[in-house]
Amino acid sequence: MTFKEDKKMPIIPIIEVKNLLKKFDIRQGISKIISKSNGNNVFAVNGVTFKIQKGKTIGLIGESGCGKTTLGRCILRLQEPTSGKIYFKGNDITKLNEDKLKRFRRSNQIIFQDPYASLNPRQTVKQIVSLPLKIHEGLSIKQSHSRVENILHRVGLQSTQMQSYPHQFSGGQRQRIGIARSLILNPEFVVCDEPVSALDVSIQAQILELLIELKEDFSLTYFFISHDISVVGYIADYIMVMYLGEIVESGTKNNIINNPKHPYTKALIAAVPRVDGISKKKRNKLKFDPPSPLYPPPGCKFQTRCSEVMKTCKTVVPENFKLEGDHYVACHLYS
Amino acid sequence: MLITRSDVLDEGQSIFVKNLHDFVRDRLAFASSLIVLFFFLLALFAPLIAPHDPYDTDLMRRLQPPFWLDGGEISYFLGCDALGRDILSRLIFGSRISISIGLAVVFISVSIGTIAGLIAGYKKGVADILISRLCDILLGFPYLIFAIGLMAMMGAGFKNIILALAYKEWVEPCRVVRGETLAAREMEYVEAAKSLGASSKWIMFKEILPNILSPLIVVSTFRMAYVIITEASLSFLGIGVQPPTASWGAMVSDGREFIYDAWWISTFPGFAILILVLSINVGSQGLRDAFDPRFHR
Amino acid sequence: MEKFQHNQNPILSIKNLRTQFPTRQGLVCAVDGVNLEVNRGESLGVVGESGSGKSVTFLSVMGLIRQPGKIVSGSIIFDGQEIIGLPDADYRQLRGKSIAMTMQDALTALNPALTVGSQIVETILNHDKSFFQSPGSYRRAKEQAIEIMRLVSIPDAHIRFQEYPHQFSGGMRQRIMIATALACRPKLLIADEPTTALDVTIQEQILDLIDGMKKSLGMSVVIISHDIGVVAQNCEKIAIMYAGQVIEIGPSKSVIHKPKHPYTSGLLRSIPNLSKLDQRITPIKGNMPNPINPPGHCRFLERCSLPIESCKSPIKMYHFGNSRSVRCVHNGIGL
Numbered sequence: 001m002t003f004k005e006d007k008k009m010p011i012i013p014i015i016e017v018k019n020l021l022k023k024f025d026i027r028q029g030i031s032k033i034i035s036k037s038n039g040n041n042v043f044a045v046n047g048v049t050f051k052i053q054k055g056k057t058i059g060l061i062g063e064s065g066c067g068k069t070t071l072g073r074c075i076l077r078l079q080e081p082t083s084g085k086i087y088f089k090g091n092d093i094t095k096l097n098e099d100k101l102k103r104f105r106r107s108n109q110i111i112f113q114d115p116y117a118s119l120n121p122r123q124t125v126k127q128i129v130s131l132p133l134k135i136h137e138g139l140s141i142k143q144s145h146s147r148v149e150n151i152l153h154r155v156g157l158q159s160t161q162m163q164s165y166p167h168q169f170s171g172g173q174r175q176r177i178g179i180a181r182s183l184i185l186n187p188e189f190v191v192c193d194e195p196v197s198a199l200d201v202s203i204q205a206q207i208l209e210l211l212i213e214l215k216e217d218f219s220l221t222y223f224f225i226s227h228d229i230s231v232v233g234y235i236a237d238y239i240m241v242m243y244l245g246e247i248v249e250s251g252t253k254n255n256i257i258n259n260p261k262h263p264y265t266k267a268l269i270a271a272v273p274r275v276d277g278i279s280k281k282k283r284n285k286l287k288f289d290p291p292s293p294l295y296p297p298p299g300c301k302f303q304t305r306c307s308e309v310m311k312t313c314k315t316v317v318p319e320n321f322k323l324e325g326d327h328y329v330a331c332h333l334y335s
Numbered sequence: 336m337l338i339t340r341s342d343v344l345d346e347g348q349s350i351f352v353k354n355l356h357d358f359v360r361d362r363l364a365f366a367s368s369l370i371v372l373f374f375f376l377l378a379l380f381a382p383l384i385a386p387h388d389p390y391d392t393d394l395m396r397r398l399q400p401p402f403w404l405d406g407g408e409i410s411y412f413l414g415c416d417a418l419g420r421d422i423l424s425r426l427i428f429g430s431r432i433s434i435s436i437g438l439a440v441v442f443i444s445v446s447i448g449t450i451a452g453l454i455a456g457y458k459k460g461v462a463d464i465l466i467s468r469l470c471d472i473l474l475g476f477p478y479l480i481f482a483i484g485l486m487a488m489m490g491a492g493f494k495n496i497i498l499a500l501a502y503k504e505w506v507e508p509c510r511v512v513r514g515e516t517l518a519a520r521e522m523e524y525v526e527a528a529k530s531l532g533a534s535s536k537w538i539m540f541k542e543i544l545p546n547i548l549s550p551l552i553v554v555s556t557f558r559m560a561y562v563i564i565t566e567a568s569l570s571f572l573g574i575g576v577q578p579p580t581a582s583w584g585a586m587v588s589d590g591r592e593f594i595y596d597a598w599w600i601s602t603f604p605g606f607a608i609l610i611l612v613l614s615i616n617v618g619s620q621g622l623r624d625a626f627d628p629r630f631h632r
Numbered sequence: 633m634e635k636f637q638h639n640q641n642p643i644l645s646i647k648n649l650r651t652q653f654p655t656r657q658g659l660v661c662a663v664d665g666v667n668l669e670v671n672r673g674e675s676l677g678v679v680g681e682s683g684s685g686k687s688v689t690f691l692s693v694m695g696l697i698r699q700p701g702k703i704v705s706g707s708i709i710f711d712g713q714e715i716i717g718l719p720d721a722d723y724r725q726l727r728g729k730s731i732a733m734t735m736q737d738a739l740t741a742l743n744p745a746l747t748v749g750s751q752i753v754e755t756i757l758n759h760d761k762s763f764f765q766s767p768g769s770y771r772r773a774k775e776q777a778i779e780i781m782r783l784v785s786i787p788d789a790h791i792r793f794q795e796y797p798h799q800f801s802g803g804m805r806q807r808i809m810i811a812t813a814l815a816c817r818p819k820l821l822i823a824d825e826p827t828t829a830l831d832v833t834i835q836e837q838i839l840d841l842i843d844g845m846k847k848s849l850g851m852s853v854v855i856i857s858h859d860i861g862v863v864a865q866n867c868e869k870i871a872i873m874y875a876g877q878v879i880e881i882g883p884s885k886s887v888i889h890k891p892k893h894p895y896t897s898g899l900l901r902s903i904p905n906l907s908k909l910d911q912r913i914t915p916i917k918g919n920m921p922n923p924i925n926p927p928g929h930c931r932f933l934e935r936c937s938l939p940i941e942s943c944k945s946p947i948k949m950y951h952f953g954n955s956r957s958v959r960c961v962h963n964g965i966g967l
Binding site: 135 | 348349350351522523524526527528529530531532533534537542545546
């Protein structure tokens with residue numbers, strides 16, 4: 001599926017993913033040789049295909065265990081995909097050597113979820129933020145001083161804080177340090193892995209607005225992963241919905257939030273507590289828990305919880321059906 | 336948000352400095368480390384402190400008792416041994432042996448062990464298998480017998496003792512570092528460094544190593560005590576430092592035949608070993624309590 | 633102590649509660665003059681971010697504040713009885729049987745070495761003295777436990793009774809915690825962040841469950857959450873806490889649609905709203921205040937958009953009709 005610029009000729013997407021597969025073998029040691037592989041694999045990412053156009057924010061939503069974090073990591077080659085292809089500006093980066101991978105990293109960054117764990121507790125802010133400059137431009141900490149200062153100002157911190165250690169900052173400030181580190185080299189594509197989920201509500205808004213500003217200033221493209229649907233609904237241009245390693249629906253923000261088609265998406269959107277939706281409507285709520293990722297059902301993976309399940313769903317895996325506009329659904333109801 | 340006692344770090348303090356403060360506040364541990372420091376200084380300034388030449392024999396003073404017993408004199412404070420040499424002076428010079436061997440072995444073994452542990456823990460795969468199996472094999476040999484065997488092959492002598500002990504000694508720091516590295520490599524800041532394009536070498540030595548220094552310091556100090564005892568044992572058995580060099584272990588051995596009549600020849604070096612090793616142990620427990628985050632009250 | 637069973641009295645009445653923790657850095661005033669009431673059969677939502685004191689308030693109610701922290705002043709009246717200063721043995725009688733609390737992290741709150749069934753049975757046996765008199769008391773407790781597990785929608789309860797906490801998913805564990813809490817039909821259930829670690833669809837199930845239990849058992853409920861949406865949809869009354877104090881309280885609809893405190897309105901404006909996707913969010917500037925040695929004046933002063941002279945003195949609660957109160961000199965004007 002493509003998220004095209006309206007009416008323009010299709011240009012090379014900044015990121016393209018084809019049939020990306022990532023499986024984890026849960027067997028340890030000797031049982032890897034002895035036991036059979038069936039029922040021992042978790043297909044965290046199960047054949048995902050999409051394109052991301054430059055300058056857009058693509059949101060990825062889904063519940064825990066759906067594979068969204070793994071997908072984000074695989075795109076950046078922080079985890080090695082089992083199979084499939086990833087393209088950056090048209091170039092195949094799936095199997096790059098170390099040198100080229102390092103150059104890839106310069107333009108493709110990640111902002112982590114946990115502001116407490118993603119900063120080395122034994123390094124000062126200056127050391128942390130100047131690390132990319134040392135790796136890619138060979139600059140010493142002294143030489144990086146002014147650029148570190150600039151980026152810190154840009155994210156709302158002061159130069160006096162450069163000699164401090166992470167533990168002296170609040171969660172929101174630490175997240176700003178992490179953002180400064182990721183952006184000091186002016187990357188093009190940034191994966192935001194739940195960047196505000198670990199923060200207090202009043203600080204979330206600050207960081208979200210900061211991310212939006214920085215996207216404008218640095219001409220960034222965001223891949224925004226979050227389990228918080230309201231946040232994704234706010235910041236994303238396009239949204240993809242993931243369930244058990246597969247993308248079940250994708251489309252513009254408006255389509256997904258206000259006009260969801262896949263039964264899972266519908267249930268997800270409806271389950272979000274609304275501040276002003278005080279009266280709860282009676283509707284079909286999702287029963288049961290998701291099936292074990294080790295033994296997914298054949299056919300459509302959502303069949304065990306779907307209120308509109310049909311006979312085909314139990315045997316045939318649904319394809320991606322195109323609805324009008326940029327709206328795609330993987331559901332037999334729309335074939 | 337329940338706040339525990341030693342939760343909050345002061346402004347501007349690095350974790351290392353805060354741990355140091357905690358260590359100093361533990362009075363028993365701090366006192367022990369002062370005792371160890373005392374022995375260090377003894378070893379360092381031995382020629383200036385010792386009242387007599389440790390090699391100076393005087394058969395007139397053979398088996399002379401310490402000054403508070405009949406026949407003793409105050410200038411030969413703790414008495415003399417079978418060759419009339421001043422025990423106190425030999426004790427002071429003996430500390431040189433124990434401490435220098437202790438330091439040298441620990442320094443070499445920790446350096447090797449750390450590098451091996453980092454590589455095994457971070458790179459995993461073949462390197463890990465090789466290093467871990469090597470550790471397992473070396474651990475299979477009983478410590479003292481292994482050392483004796485090596486000494487028998489290489490011959491006695493100061494340098495050879497250090498080598499013989501270091502041969503197995505690196506295994507313990509290696510295991511500690513490997514374990515800590517296995518845990519540290521999963522930390523998000525390591526992933527962050529990777530995402531920035533940092534090389535493995537950088538990650539191992541600049542990201543992981545500073546964070547595992549605490550348990551490393553603790554294991555090094557604990558092992559030093561062990562090394563000192565082993566050196567004393569080797570010398571006691573006669574295959575360590577050779578006479579006439581004064582070594583506490585050898586002194587204990589020398590006094591064996593006189594244990595009923597001239598008990599001071601064995602007893603004082605024995606006490607010296609006891610006090611030094613005990614102080615190192617208590618001090619390093621205090622270090623562990625202060626530096627190892629898992630042990631925080 | 634005398635207990636009067638007057639049904640008009642609130643089940644829980646907290647007056648001027650102050651709980652403090654001495655630390656090396658100074659005195660942390662986690663709860664600094666809190667007044668709250670829960671009427672019988674009512675559900676109260678307590679909203680606040682980290683440092684607001686919301687959890688510590690109810691840990692104080694449960695008598696779970698450990699040294700060196702202590703309740704410094706105030707009164708907590710439960711079911712007509714003052715419980716501050718109650719001897720340990722009496723408190724233990726109260727806990728579990730009349731007041732129950734569930735914690736946020738169900739995995740660490742449940743004992744991993746015991747089966748879930750035994751943990752529920754333990755609570756039952758601890759509180760029903762009559763059980764000890766006759767043989768077969770364990771069997772009866774077990775039946776009751778399985779019944780409660782069914783009530784909280786744990787499938788195959790009689791089999792899962794013998795399983796261990798790690799064999800359940802996060803949502804199930806939270807349900808088991810609720811089951812344990814409800815085992816003795818308490819009069820008041822305090823749920824501390826019952827939905828925070830859970831996916832939004834499971835969140836919905838848990839909240840429905842609590843609501844159902846409340847209706848069928850006639851229980852009073854307190855839901856503590858940082859998510860104002862969760863609380864707005866499930867509670868009749870909302871209390872907003874900031875920096876150790878209650879700063880606004882009133883019926884949900886009223887607080888959400890007509891907030892009277894700048895913090896409340898700031899919070900509502902800083903949360904993305906799925907129903908109003910195009911509305912910009914406005915972050916509250918500044919950071920949470922330091923809980924150590926709090927100032928005497930309004931705690932929100934540094935972040936407020938409407939500061940005036942009278943904000944610099946201690947602010948009392950202003951009471952309005954319809955059970956509305958707010959700790960602000962503006963009384964909602966100008967928001």
